[in-house]
Amino acid sequence: MDRPRHQGMAKNTNMRWRLPLVCLLWEVAMIVLFGVFVRFGAEADAHWEEEKREMNLTSDIENDFYFRYPSFQDVHVMIFVGFGFLMTFLKRYGFGAVGFNFLLAAFGIQWALLMQGWFHSFKDGKILIGVENLINADFCVGSVCIAFGAILGKTSPIQLLVMTLFQVTLFSVNEYILLNLLHVKDAGGSMTIHTFGAYFGLTVTRILYRPNLEQSKDKQGSVYHSDLFAMIGTLYLWMYWPSFNSAISDHGDAQHRSAINTYCSLAACVLTTMAFSSMLQKKGKLDMVHIQNATLAGGVAVGTSAEMMLTPYGSLIVGSISGIVSTVGYVYFTPFLESRLHIQDTCGIHNLHAMPGLIGGIVGAVTAAAATEDVYGKEGFIKAFDFTGVYQTRTPSIQGGFQAAGIVVSLLMAFAGGAIVGGILKLPIWGDAAAENCFEDDIYWEVPEDEESDVYHMHNPDKPASP
Amino acid sequence: MDRPRHQGMAKNTNMRWRLPLVCLLWEVAMIVLFGVFVRFGAEADAHWEEEKREMNLTSDIENDFYFRYPSFQDVHVMIFVGFGFLMTFLKRYGFGAVGFNFLLAAFGIQWALLMQGWFHSFKDGKILIGVENLINADFCVGSVCIAFGAILGKTSPIQLLVMTLFQVTLFSVNEYILLNLLHVKDAGGSMTIHTFGAYFGLTVTRILYRPNLEQSKDKQGSVYHSDLFAMIGTLYLWMYWPSFNSAISDHGDAQHRSAINTYCSLAACVLTTMAFSSMLQKKGKLDMVHIQNATLAGGVAVGTSAEMMLTPYGSLIVGSISGIVSTVGYVYFTPFLESRLHIQDTCGIHNLHAMPGLIGGIVGAVTAAAATEDVYGKEGFIKAFDFTGVYQTRTPSIQGGFQAAGIVVSLLMAFAGGAIVGGILKLPIWGDAAAENCFEDDIYWEVPEDEESDVYHMHNPDKPASP
């Protein structure tokens, strides 16, 4: 048996009763709150036939379901398979990566339906939900999956649930400030999802700094097949990102344009990532860490601007730059953050989400500020930025300013929220593992015997496995 | 070489000639029957332009293809990747899991297109098919994949093909009785797919009881990476289940509503599964068997009611309960079924499909019985339950009674059919493996040398690989 032993100051990581209690109580709370508040929106309600007449729709195909459901499913895959498998790269934390991601996301989407519902879909005392709410709930949880990447392998499932509860709440507040108060555009979430999620997670992991983490250094690497599992996550994120950035854009050209811009940005990002991955290694070999992560930066970096008239070549430029920044980040910034700032960032979310998220916010602000009626058309200009009602006098440059303000607000919310939540998670009651047991599934999971051990036991009852 | 040897009463598991003969003859039969019977439906036929005028459709987007194709593809993934990879958890049966599932499903969908076509799409001597038929064929085969879970690792590919032939036939009869004679609603198949498929499979495995199965006990477990492969199956089933339950619902609100209810039920199910998985273990560790399977029970349990006005909180309740029932089943019922009732259920389909399927049938009956014109709207009420023609006088409570009758019919068909088919599969002509060779790919597959063996050979050049 080569399982880690709890040595020294053994911590109590037994989840029995604690984890079940949290899960069951919170699920009961969800049921009660859903019972009080959540109902079907008009397009999912059996009264739809009457609604259709009122809205003057001639066909069922006009139901929002058909505009957004395919994108929803792609986003759903990104959250559960994309993020889940991306984090399976660690040799002995695959169960935790995919399993805890599953747990926190399943809870998070319920709580997000409520939180976002109160802010955005509340009518006559009820939250009315449809497919767009499901997408937004997945988006919200995406920011938690991002933060999870920073603390991967170092936290108990209860800590993750507690973080999810708070982060979803803060996400919804931040989103409300940006979208409703500042009237900012951010369909793909460069600011609300990536910048907020990443800096939140980085702040949390800073607060939870573990000085003795090198005790589990042997488990912080990958093995050959764990790197291939991670590539499943990478590719699904990469392929479906056009759906992510277009999922909640306006019907028609905006969805269409978002998908094209994202497709272009991601393609360019792969080339610059490969270039810098090879360039920054003495022997010119490619590093799977970069390929798994930095290739995705292009999707993050057009999150705000994809639905705008960024243009395909603009997208190539943004994607190219973000691939470079992200790869350079893995090589130089991550070690610096850890050694100097005590930020232990397991998956390198600073490179994949934080910096590209900032780029995305800035690109969005610039693209908005540069918008003209000539480029968008008179109607398209108003529709793209929703310059109606109280906002009908907004100019592009003012919009650009508000977009920039959105970045700042997201950062402040992330730092403040992360500090508070990090403090809560530091309480010694949540059952996190000792430093030498980090990155090890055996602490929270029933782990099967290894194949190697099997072979060993079968063939070498009293001989060494190798000479 | 650490391959199992045929010892004792060695069975003839050589598939040469037998398997090719069955595959080729049956495929020829399919070609002949398709040639006689199967043609394109109006929406897939080149006469569509004329049809469109007759149906007064103004746009190609009204073609049923655009309402259902994305859901079809999701269902297709569930059948082939979902079920296939879910069953790869066994350490040495991954090829059989994914490969035999591929084989039986590929045959099954052809036979299902015919069987279901004769019952539901027969017009002027021809079966007219479209995307809805493809979905239904996949659904039908889903029930065979479920039954496969009970006998996984213990049967030859020919047995699986024989079972598929009979099960698809019986499924279609049962479905016809339920949907057409009893006028029962079951869009997600809690009764027709899950209850029928699971009890059919459990009856078959009971008939095929192997008293000496503990001889292959060492291969009944998983290894670390086989558990991760299985999670691919789990997550694709989980993520796409909203598509499964909504795929053949009425256009518009019904599809929309089905997806939302299923999304909610599945989210809740994850939390209660995690809670009970931890609670029922002394050390509070999570068990991958539960996470891989019981998290899906929520999708099964709203299969009948998802398109009804179950409401999101109703879905949370159903999902929560089914997660608990399923997890408890794995811990307590499965061992009981094996030791007392001699039901050897490799994947635990009793917990994932049988019990949740019954719950689904009951929830459907209750939800139907509780329907009111107030909740559904006058038109929505009639449309949701198709209370037209000879059924226009049906009341909700009568509908509830018929729904309940559908459960009973499905159970009876499953037990009777499973007993007959189990008897046929017991004939000693199908080439199944001896007990000590169960759960072992090497019997029916060319298996590459293990990586471990490689290492061994490399490091031990002058010693035998095995004692």
Add this chain to the structure above:
Amino acid sequence: MDRPRHQGMAKNTNMRWRLPLVCLLWEVAMIVLFGVFVRFGAEADAHWEEEKREMNLTSDIENDFYFRYPSFQDVHVMIFVGFGFLMTFLKRYGFGAVGFNFLLAAFGIQWALLMQGWFHSFKDGKILIGVENLINADFCVGSVCIAFGAILGKTSPIQLLVMTLFQVTLFSVNEYILLNLLHVKDAGGSMTIHTFGAYFGLTVTRILYRPNLEQSKDKQGSVYHSDLFAMIGTLYLWMYWPSFNSAISDHGDAQHRSAINTYCSLAACVLTTMAFSSMLQKKGKLDMVHIQNATLAGGVAVGTSAEMMLTPYGSLIVGSISGIVSTVGYVYFTPFLESRLHIQDTCGIHNLHAMPGLIGGIVGAVTAAAATEDVYGKEGFIKAFDFTGVYQTRTPSIQGGFQAAGIVVSLLMAFAGGAIVGGILKLPIWGDAAAENCFEDDIYWEVPEDEESDVYHMHNPDKPASP
């Protein structure tokens, strides 16, 4: 450490500077060319509201995005996950398979958007792109992924990029000749993608013949889990092939019909593949190589005819035959090609793409030649073959002749192009590996220590691994 050593005439495989230079320069070229040429098409442009009025469209759902985006995403998955993972079957080349496929496809789609754009979407000096262009770019790159299969494991990433540059160019020329000059139908690309791509790749690998390749024979096989990774690729290709063949067909019945024909063909193909895989082995065991590849031949073989009135039983026949041809090819032709013709075809693309592609071209020609107004309807006939304008006098038999000519042109382009490109790739400047280092990730990738080695190093400095 069991890593290969550079022995004998060690080659310089260091990619530093060379790979980065190519990636960065080419990406800059893409940015410049996109900047000069590429703009949003009308349906993705912010002027869409005005366009909609001009086109007399009443709803956003009429935007081509909603007709094609779900199929686009499926095709996207096939290119990146399908082809990428299909090639991970080699025990030590998983990073190269999935990573280099990622690299070449990401570059290829950019270049294809330009090349195909100049030929097909050029208007007033600009290439106007929409979702159909994205699909076509993916299609074009699909032919490169096919060719990659022949040279897998034997080429440097720079060689792959160079090949992609030329192959995309030649693909676009060939496609233009077929679709525009010959007015040939080939929606699923039996000729343009599969026949061209495969014979191009086979010619390249012939030119790059390595006489000493048996030096890396120990790495040409699979291990248990690498075969399961490859099945991920297989299944995604198989499941989404109906989307592939229907993605760019006409709206309405043509897309619908293509999906049905492909579904049927693929189902039949699985049965005949399994039959012959078992039949051609002495012990009747199934071979994963066949299951991973030959099961897909049915999709290739209806690539041209799927959108025609091939009929479901016609599809079953084509699928059945192509499964047989492909499996027989793996058993008999591949060894023959290698030993006699010096064509080293790593993935057996001759069996999966070349022969089935030819079948597909022929079936398409015959199906076109056999078309009648009776079967298609007067309008349907004209629409299906686009017999309008200068082509309004074409008869089915003439169309059949042109289809046949399309096969010949594709073959000639493939042989000539492959020979030239093969010659270029033979130059000793691209950093390909020595024969004994083929099929080995360690040459171009940072490869983590093996789990086995870990166990060994950690636990067995001079002691048994377990007490």
